[in-house]
Amino acid sequence: MRSAARYRDPRSTLSASLLCVLLTAVTGVHGLSNVSIDIPLAVATGTTVNMSCRYDLQSDMLYTVKWYKGSEFFRYVPKEMPPIAVFGDLGAKVETNQSDANRVVLKDVQPNHTGKYRCEVSGDSPSFNTVMVAGYMHVASLPNGDPQLRIEKTRYAVGDTVRGNCTVPSGNPPANVTWTVNGTPVNSSFTLKIVDKNDNQQQMTIAGLDFETMQDNFRxxxxxxxxxANVFHLYQRTADVLLKEERPRLASVLGTRESSYIGNAAKNTAEYFYITAITTLLLCSLR
Known part of the structure; x- marks a missing residue:
């Protein structure tokens, strides 16, 4: 026979569970929710970065907030004193006097700090609800200088091919290059990424231009x-040039003052046809 002390009626357990559900529904009591992370998509090397982790504890009490990049580098536990603990090389970048349960501030970030960051929030007992969210941040080494634009000639006639290139100083990641001709986008004919001999993590960008001009191209x-040239929203520089249309001089049929020039080739052609016509007339008359 089961002892009364050890026996628990399953119906009473079920009733208690239902009662908790009903109380939660009636009183609107809920646990940890709406957890989100806010970190910049891209920042420049050497800058200070603010990261935030937002959440709604509702009926829960906060147990801990942890930040990871691979391994844990920041922890906030309100019941401990001090509440903040940092770990590893990335933890050494944390500005502890500016960081708290919702925010982590990193100083002097470097390209190796590019990667996925995760925030883990846990409620206190009895639920210990835990939610983790993540975001990705790029740390960019920006090009030191403006793009340089080179074009073969300064004048082009309709039908000529315009060739040139645009060179952007080294960076990590390398810059993206786009072209426009009188405001109309034109594809690059080639794009090269050349590793910097002084820093193999950085690359110089060279983009080529090669297009045939049409009458509509000229304004x-x-x-x-x-x-x-662009590197995220952090580096946006342009280089431009104005090229003139080279217009050929037209031979005048009527010999007007506005267009009276006839080149040597045109003169020779006219003289040839004139002599041929006279010779033909003389031969016909002799017959």
Whole structure:
């Protein structure tokens, strides 16, 4: 026979569980929810970065907030004194006097700090609800200088091919280059990423331009060519050049003052046809 002290009626356990559910529904008591992370998509090398982890504890009490990049580098436990603990090389970058249960501030970030960051929030007993969220941050070494644009000539006629290149100083990640001709996008003919001999983590970008001009390309006899270099929203520089249309001189049929020039080739051709016509007339008359 089971002892009364050890026996528990399953119906009473079920009733208690239902009662808890009903109380939660009636009183609106809930646990940890709405956890989100806010970190910048990209920052420049050497800058200070603010990261935040937002959450709604509702009926829970906060047990701990932990931050990871691979391994844990920051922990906040309100019941401990001091509440903040940091770990590893990344933990040494934490500004502890500016960080708290919702925010972590990192100083002097470097390219090796690029990666996925995770925030883990846990409620206190009895639930110990735990939620983890993540975000990715790039730390960019920006190019030191402006893009340089080179074009073969300064004048082009309709039908000519415009060739040139745009060179952007080294960076990590390397810059993206786009072209426009009088505001119209034009694809690069090639793009090269060349490793910097002084820093193999950085690359110089060279983008080529190669397109055949048409009458519609010129605006008032001008081609405005723009090379734009971008590294996220952190580096946005342009280089541009104005090219003039080279217009051929037309031979005048009527010999007007506005267009009276006839080149040597045109003169020779006219003289040839004139002599041929006279010779033909003389031969016909002799017959």
């Amino acid at each position: 008032n006899g001008i081609l405005h060519i723009v090379c734009q």
